[in-house]
Amino acid sequence: MSDRPVALSTEGLHLYYGETHALKGITLELPEHQISALIGPSGCGKSTYLRCFNRMNDVIDGVRIEGRVLVEGEDVNRENVDLEQIRKRVGMVFQKSNPFPMSILDNVSFGPRMSGIRGRDRLDEIVERSLRQADLWVEVKDRLAGSALDLSGGQQQRLCIARALANEPDILLLDEPASALDPISTAKIEETLLQLKARYTIVIVTHNLQQAARVADLTAFFMLGELVEFSDTTTMFTKPAQRLTEEYITGRFG
Amino acid sequence: MPGSEGKRSPIVVAPPRQAPGLPGIWATALATLAVLAMLATLLVIVVVNAVSWFWPARIHELRLADGTVLVGELAGREEMPASPNTGEVEHRVRLKVGNREVTESDFVWVPESAIVSMTEPADLVRVVRSEYGDAFGRIVRAVDGSGMPLDLGGPSALDRLLEDGAGMRRERRRLEHQLEKTRRPLTRLEERLDLVERSDRASTPEGQAEIDELRQRTGRLATELAPRLDAVQARLDETAGRLHRATLLLAAGEQPLEIPLGNVIELVWSNRLGLLARVWHTLWQGVLFLATEPREANTEGGIFPALFGTVLLVLLMSLAVVPLGVITAVYMTEYARRGVMLRLAHQAVNNLAGVPSIVFGMFGLAFFLYGVGGVVDRAFFADRLPTPTFGTGGVLWASLTLALLTVPVVVVATREGLLAVPRSWREGSLALGATKWQTMRRIVLPAAMPGILTGLILAVSRAAGEVAPLMLTGAAKMAPSLPVDGMPPFLHLQRKFMHLGFHIYDVSMQSPNVEAAKPMAFATTLVLLALVVLMNLTAIVVRRRLRRAYRGQVV
Numbered sequence: 140m141s142d143r144p145v146a147l148s149t150e151g152l153h154l155y156y157g158e159t160h161a162l163k164g165i166t167l168e169l170p171e172h173q174i175s176a177l178i179g180p181s182g183c184g185k186s187t188y189l190r191c192f193n194r195m196n197d198v199i200d201g202v203r204i205e206g207r208v209l210v211e212g213e214d215v216n217r218e219n220v221d222l223e224q225i226r227k228r229v230g231m232v233f234q235k236s237n238p239f240p241m242s243i244l245d246n247v248s249f250g251p252r253m254s255g256i257r258g259r260d261r262l263d264e265i266v267e268r269s270l271r272q273a274d275l276w277v278e279v280k281d282r283l284a285g286s287a288l289d290l291s292g293g294q295q296q297r298l299c300i301a302r303a304l305a306n307e308p309d310i311l312l313l314d315e316p317a318s319a320l321d322p323i324s325t326a327k328i329e330e331t332l333l334q335l336k337a338r339y340t341i342v343i344v345t346h347n348l349q350q351a352a353r354v355a356d357l358t359a360f361f362m363l364g365e366l367v368e369f370s371d372t373t374t375m376f377t378k379p380a381q382r383l384t385e386e387y388i389t390g391r392f393g
Numbered sequence: 394m395p396g397s398e399g400k401r402s403p404i405v406v407a408p409p410r411q412a413p414g415l416p417g418i419w420a421t422a423l424a425t426l427a428v429l430a431m432l433a434t435l436l437v438i439v440v441v442n443a444v445s446w447f448w449p450a451r452i453h454e455l456r457l458a459d460g461t462v463l464v465g466e467l468a469g470r471e472e473m474p475a476s477p478n479t480g481e482v483e484h485r486v487r488l489k490v491g492n493r494e495v496t497e498s499d500f501v502w503v504p505e506s507a508i509v510s511m512t513e514p515a516d517l518v519r520v521v522r523s524e525y526g527d528a529f530g531r532i533v534r535a536v537d538g539s540g541m542p543l544d545l546g547g548p549s550a551l552d553r554l555l556e557d558g559a560g561m562r563r564e565r566r567r568l569e570h571q572l573e574k575t576r577r578p579l580t581r582l583e584e585r586l587d588l589v590e591r592s593d594r595a596s597t598p599e600g601q602a603e604i605d606e607l608r609q610r611t612g613r614l615a616t617e618l619a620p621r622l623d624a625v626q627a628r629l630d631e632t633a634g635r636l637h638r639a640t641l642l643l644a645a646g647e648q649p650l651e652i653p654l655g656n657v658i659e660l661v662w663s664n665r666l667g668l669l670a671r672v673w674h675t676l677w678q679g680v681l682f683l684a685t686e687p688r689e690a691n692t693e694g695g696i697f698p699a700l701f702g703t704v705l706l707v708l709l710m711s712l713a714v715v716p717l718g719v720i721t722a723v724y725m726t727e728y729a730r731r732g733v734m735l736r737l738a739h740q741a742v743n744n745l746a747g748v749p750s751i752v753f754g755m756f757g758l759a760f761f762l763y764g765v766g767g768v769v770d771r772a773f774f775a776d777r778l779p780t781p782t783f784g785t786g787g788v789l790w791a792s793l794t795l796a797l798l799t800v801p802v803v804v805v806a807t808r809e810g811l812l813a814v815p816r817s818w819r820e821g822s823l824a825l826g827a828t829k830w831q832t833m834r835r836i837v838l839p840a841a842m843p844g845i846l847t848g849l850i851l852a853v854s855r856a857a858g859e860v861a862p863l864m865l866t867g868a869a870k871m872a873p874s875l876p877v878d879g880m881p882p883f884l885h886l887q888r889k890f891m892h893l894g895f896h897i898y899d900v901s902m903q904s905p906n907v908e909a910a911k912p913m914a915f916a917t918t919l920v921l922l923a924l925v926v927l928m929n930l931t932a933i934v935v936r937r938r939l940r941r942a943y944r945g946q947v948v
C-alpha cells in the first residue's frame with residue numbers, strides 16, 4: 140500500500156458509548172503526508188474513530204476505550220499524557236464550521252495565544268502564514284479585524300482550517316468538512332487539501348464517495364463499527380476486495 | 394322523477410353561528426386591557442401627584458361670612474355629610490394655609506357656603522422656609538441685617554435681601570464646618586479619654602495614670618485652640634445675628650408673622666407666574682428635590698441622600714451578586730458531577746428565590762450584623778466597644794443581604810446562558826489545544842454574557858425595590874452623613890444609609906405631618922420608579938450590544 144512512515148495507527152481499538160459497542164477492534168495504519176479518507180454509511184463509527192486521535196471523545200460522558208491509539212508512535216491514552224499538546228499536534232476541522240464570535244485575526248491566533256505565544260508581530264506572522272495555507276489570505280487580508288461570522292460558509296470552513304494550521308500541527312483531521320457547502324466551496328476546500336498534503340498528514344471523513352475518489356490517496360471503508368477494507372483509493376474504487384465494499388460504492392445501500 | 398329527491402336535506406342547515414370560543418377570546422382581550430389600564434392608572438396617579446408637589450399652585454385669599462380672611466393654596470374639595478334637616482348637599486374646600494407656628498395645622502376645611510369672596514391677588518407670596526414649612530401671605534415689612542427697614546416699593550430690594558440671605562447662610566454653613574474642623578483634634582482626644590474612663594482599665598493604677606495624662610493633654614489643647622475657636626465662633630455669631638435681625642413681616646389674614654431671613658429659602662409669587670415660568674419653576678423644583686437634603690423630619694426638602702443610598706446599595710449588591718452567582722452557576726453547570734446532590738442543589742437555589750424577603754432580613758441581622766459584624770468589631774474595633782462599628786446595620790450588610798436574596802436569579806440566568814453556548818464552540822476551542830479553563834474564560838463565559846446580564850437586570854430590578862430586609866439591616870429614617878464623603882477612607886461601608894423605598898414608607902406613614910408630606914411620597918415613588926426603569930434600560934442596552942456581537946448564534 141505505502142512504504143511511507145506511519146503517522147497514525149490503532150491496534151485492536153474498541154470503543155463503547157455506555158452499552159453501545161461503537162468501534163469493534165479497529166487495527167489500521169495511516170501513512171504520513173497522504174490524504175486518507177474514511178468512508179461508510181451513517182453511524183458506522185468513522186467520525187468516532189477520527190475523534191480518537193485527538194481524544195475529542197473525552198468530552199462525551201460514558202465513553203470507554205480499549206486497545207491502543209498511536210500518534211507518531213505515542214499512545215495518546217496513556218497516563219500523564221499532555222492532552223493539550225496532543226490536540227495541538229493533531230488539528231481538527233468539524234463538519235459544521237464553528238468560527239468563534241470574534242474577529243478573523245483573533246480566531247486564527249486563538250490556538251497560539253492559548254499556548255502562551257505573545258507579541259503582535261509573531262502572531263500576525265502566524266495568522267498570515269495560516270491564512271495563506273488555507274487559501275483565504277487574499278480574500279480576508281483587508282478585513283482581519285472584522286467578525287468571522289460575516290464570512291460565507293465556505294470561507295468560514297477555510298478559516299477553521301487556517302485556525303487549526305496556526306498551531307503548526309503534524310496531522311489534520313477533517314470530519315465531513317464540506318458536507319454543508321455548495322460545490323464551488325467544496326472544490327476550493329479539496330484544492331486546499333491537495334496543496335496541504337505536502338506538509339501535513341490528512342485524514343478526512345466523508346459521505347461523498349466522489350470526494351474520496353478525488354482527493355484521497357488511501358481509503359478505509361467502515362461499516363457497523365468494523366473496518367471492512369483499507370487500500371489505496373484507486374484499488375478501492377476499481378477492484379474492491381470485499382463484496383460489501385463493492386455494494387456500497389456502487390450505491391446498492393448506504 | 395322519484396319523489397324521494399325532494400326529501401333530501403339541504404346543505405345549509407343551521408343559521409350562521411358565532412365562531413366557537415369567541416366570548417373566550419373577548420375575555421382574554423378584556424383581561425389584557427384591564428391589566429394595561431391598571432398600569433396606566435398607576436403611572437398617571439404617581440405622576441400627577443408627584444408633579445403637583447412641584448407645580449406652583451395659585452394662592453387664594455378667602456373672605457368668609459364671619460369676616461375671617463384666609464390665605465393659602467386650594468388642596469381639595471369634597472362633599473360634606475348631608476344636613477339631616479334640609480337634605481341639601483354641600484361642599485367644602487380644603488385650604489393649605491401653612492404658617493404652622495400661628496395656625497394649629499397646615500390645612501383648614503372651609504364650607505363653600507361660608508365663602509363670601511375668593512380672589513388671587515398678585516402680591517400674595519409663598520415663603521419656602523427651612524423651618525415650620527411653607528408660609529403664605531403678603532410681605533408688609535422687611536428689615537435688613539443691620540436692622541434698617543427696606544423700601545418695598547421696588548422688587549429689587551427684596552431680591553437683594555434674599556440674595557444676601559443666601560450668601561449669609563452659605564457663610565454660616567462654612568463657619569460651622571470650620572468650627573468643627575478646628576475642634577476635631579480636641580474632640581478626638583475627648584473621645585479617647587471617654588473610652589478609657591469607661592473601660593475596665595480605669596480602676597487600675599496604670600489606667601488612672603493614663604486618664605490623668607489624657608485629661609492634661611485635653612486641657613492643654615483646649616487652651617491652645619481657644620483663641621482660634623473663639624474667633625470663628627464670634628464670626629459665626631455675627632452672621633447668625635445678621636440672619637436673625639433681618640426679617641420679613643408677613644401679613645396673612647389677621648395674624649402677622651415675622652420670619653427671620655435665616656429661615657427663608659425662596660419666595661414664590663405664584664399668582665404672578667406665567668405658564669412658562671410655572672413649568673420652569675416645576676422643573677427647577679424637581680432638580681432641587683433630587684439634589685438637596687430633606688428638612689423638617691423628611692417632610693420638606695429633597696431626597697438626595699435616599700437616592701444616593703439606593704444607587705450605592707444596588708451597585709454594591711451588583712458587585713457582590715455577579716461573581717457569587719456566576720461562579721456558582723459555572724460550577725453547577727460545567728464542573729459538578731451530575732447526580733442527586735446536584736439536583737438537590739438546583740432545587741435549593743430555585744427555592745431560595747421564593748423565600749420571603751423579610752426572612753433574608755432576619756438572616757442578615759443574625760449572620761452579618763451580629764455574627765460577622767461582631768467578629769469584625771472584636772478583631773479590629775475593640776477600642777470602640779461597646780459601641781458597635783460593623784456590628785450594627787450598615788450599607789455593606791444591607792447590600793450583602795440583598796445579594797443573597799437575588800443570587801438565585803443570577804444563578805438561574807447564567808446557567809441558561811451557559812447551556813445556550815453552542816457545543817461546537819467548546820469543541821472547537823478544546824480541539825485547538827485550549828484547556829478547559831481557557832475555553833471557559835475565553836469562549837464560554839463571553840458568549841454567556843448576555844445571560845449573565847439578564848440575571849443582573851432581574852437582580853437589580855428586585856433589589857432596587859426591596860424594603861423589608863433593609864429595615865433590619867441598616868436603612869435609616871435620617872442618616873447623619875452619606876456613606877461616601879471626603880474623609881478617608883472615603884467609602885464608609887459601616888454607615889447607615891437612606892433608601893428611596895424606606896423613605897416612601899417613612900414619609901407616608903411615619904411622618905409627623907402626613908397630609909403635607911403625602912405629595913412628597915408620590916414624588917419619591919416616581920423617582921424610585923424612574924431609577925429602576927433607568928437601571929433596567931442601561932442593562933438592556935448593554936445586553937443588546939453584546940447580542941449583536943454574536944449575531945446568528947443562539948445565545
